[in-house]
Amino acid sequence: MKITDIRPTTVTVPLEAPLRHANGCHWGRFVRTIIEVDTDEGITGLGEMGGGGESAEAGFRGLKSYLVGHDPVRLEELRFIIANPTASLYNNRTQLLAAIEFACLDIVGQKWGVPVCDVLGGRVRDRVPFASYLFFRYPNTETGEGEVRTVDQVVRLTRDLKERYGFTSHKLKGGVFPPEYELECYRAIAAEFPEEHFRFDCNGAWSVETAIWFGRHIEDIRNDYLEDPTWGLNGMRMVREKLRTLLSTNTVVVNFEQLAANILHPAVDVILLDTTFWGGIRPCVRAAGVCETFQFGVAVHSSGELGIQLASMLHLGAVIPNLAYSADAHYHHLKDDIIKGGPLEYRDGAIDVPRAPGLGVTLDRDKLNEYAELYKRVGNYPYDIDPGRSPWPPLLPNTAWADPRDGRSPWRS
Numbered sequence: 310m311k312i313t314d315i316r317p318t319t320v321t322v323p324l325e326a327p328l329r330h331a332n333g334c335h336w337g338r339f340v341r342t343i344i345e346v347d348t349d350e351g352i353t354g355l356g357e358m359g360g361g362g363e364s365a366e367a368g369f370r371g372l373k374s375y376l377v378g379h380d381p382v383r384l385e386e387l388r389f390i391i392a393n394p395t396a397s398l399y400n401n402r403t404q405l406l407a408a409i410e411f412a413c414l415d416i417v418g419q420k421w422g423v424p425v426c427d428v429l430g431g432r433v434r435d436r437v438p439f440a441s442y443l444f445f446r447y448p449n450t451e452t453g454e455g456e457v458r459t460v461d462q463v464v465r466l467t468r469d470l471k472e473r474y475g476f477t478s479h480k481l482k483g484g485v486f487p488p489e490y491e492l493e494c495y496r497a498i499a500a501e502f503p504e505e506h507f508r509f510d511c512n513g514a515w516s517v518e519t520a521i522w523f524g525r526h527i528e529d530i531r532n533d534y535l536e537d538p539t540w541g542l543n544g545m546r547m548v549r550e551k552l553r554t555l556l557s558t559n560t561v562v563v564n565f566e567q568l569a570a571n572i573l574h575p576a577v578d579v580i581l582l583d584t585t586f587w588g589g590i591r592p593c594v595r596a597a598g599v600c601e602t603f604q605f606g607v608a609v610h611s612s613g614e615l616g617i618q619l620a621s622m623l624h625l626g627a628v629i630p631n632l633a634y635s636a637d638a639h640y641h642h643l644k645d646d647i648i649k650g651g652p653l654e655y656r657d658g659a660i661d662v663p664r665a666p667g668l669g670v671t672l673d674r675d676k677l678n679e680y681a682e683l684y685k686r687v688g689n690y691p692y693d694i695d696p697g698r699s700p701w702p703p704l705l706p707n708t709a710w711a712d713p714r715d716g717r718s719p720w721r722s
């Protein structure tokens with residue numbers, strides 16, 4: 310079998326409401342680049358990458374000469390063709406490789422008549438549990454609904470997501486408001502649901518001192534872990550030495566060099582594996598194996614996904630024996646998807662691992678076209694700008710927080 314073409318399409322799909330984070334905001338929608346990789350046997354594989362637009366599409370088209378004629382089964386060779394370690398210093402193609410790896414695994418699974426998890430060694434579980442992933446949100450830009458800013462609104466969102474999807478683990482994304490206020494919000498949801506599990510993530514925005522202060526004020530809570538409370542391996546190590554709560558990261562251990570450094574001189578307890586940051590599902594499986602050997606925890610990270618990338622996360626979650634924590638997903642904040650049958654469904658806080666050959670999801674061509682047209686109309690948005698906050702330099706540590714008393718929306722006067 311040989312690859313014959315790669316076809317990228319940029320789409321934008323609406324969210325229930327704009328999601329706020331330490332570096333900016335998702336402006337009420339996600340922008341993603343969907344790729345279709347064709348073969349001479351008529352099998353097409355699907356991949357997905359965050360962000361998009363002309364540059365991402367050109368990036369994928371630019372790899373066509375590397376891909377055409379290549380056997381999609383030979384994934385290890387493909388890694389060195391597209392992203393060998395030395396060339397990667399110049400071309401930084403890790404996330405492009407990830408999307409192509411998803412598509413090639415999808416092709417291989419379809420060719421062999423098995424789901425991708427079987428290509429990866431076979432499932433050890435049929436369902437992957439997820440955490441609720443709570444965000445501070447601006448109101449929906451059109452309806453004015455869905456704001457999450459006050460303590461009551463955070464608790465209400467937690468209850469709402471729990472009722473709709475059955476989550477029993479809850480992650481609050483902070484780094485937006487002052488740490489004292491975010492502590493109040495986190496403690497409020499933990500008090501409301503004392504039997505459940507919690508995790509907090511400020512995306513590395515705090516100083517070591519603030520991280521230790523916050524960590525000491527949550528030690529009585531049933532924390533899964535405290536995620537990226539400060540920046541850098543050594544910063545995390547200094548925080549870890551002072552706390553009893555486990556630390557996790559999706560930022561300072563995102564490749565094998567950093568994983569090795571963390572094993573030799575531990576700074577983080579739980580590694581959050583992202584199928585895009587690591588360059589595909591297979592490197593995440595390898596990293597999980599290393600973590601199993603050295604008894605570090607692993608979980609599945611979400612960098613914002615539609616159904617194709619979600620499928621990559623489900624197949625990863627299916628094959629990792631040492632997955633001791635629920636996965637993260639932005640998925641339930643989306644209003645729609647570009648896969649046939651509509652968004653994959655949560656049941657009791659978990660999603661079934663697809664059983665159809667390949668990734669197990671197929672493109673809904675009408676939806677793809679609809680959201681590609683929407684992208685052409687509205688274009689990109691800057692991930693690292695919150696339009697409701699005056700521009701601030703994204704210093705680490707940050708000290709310029711949003712005001713939780715300010716209920717204005719940048720989209721509604």
Ligand SMILES: [Mg+2]
Nearest residue numbers: 510536537559
């Ligand atoms: Mg994170």
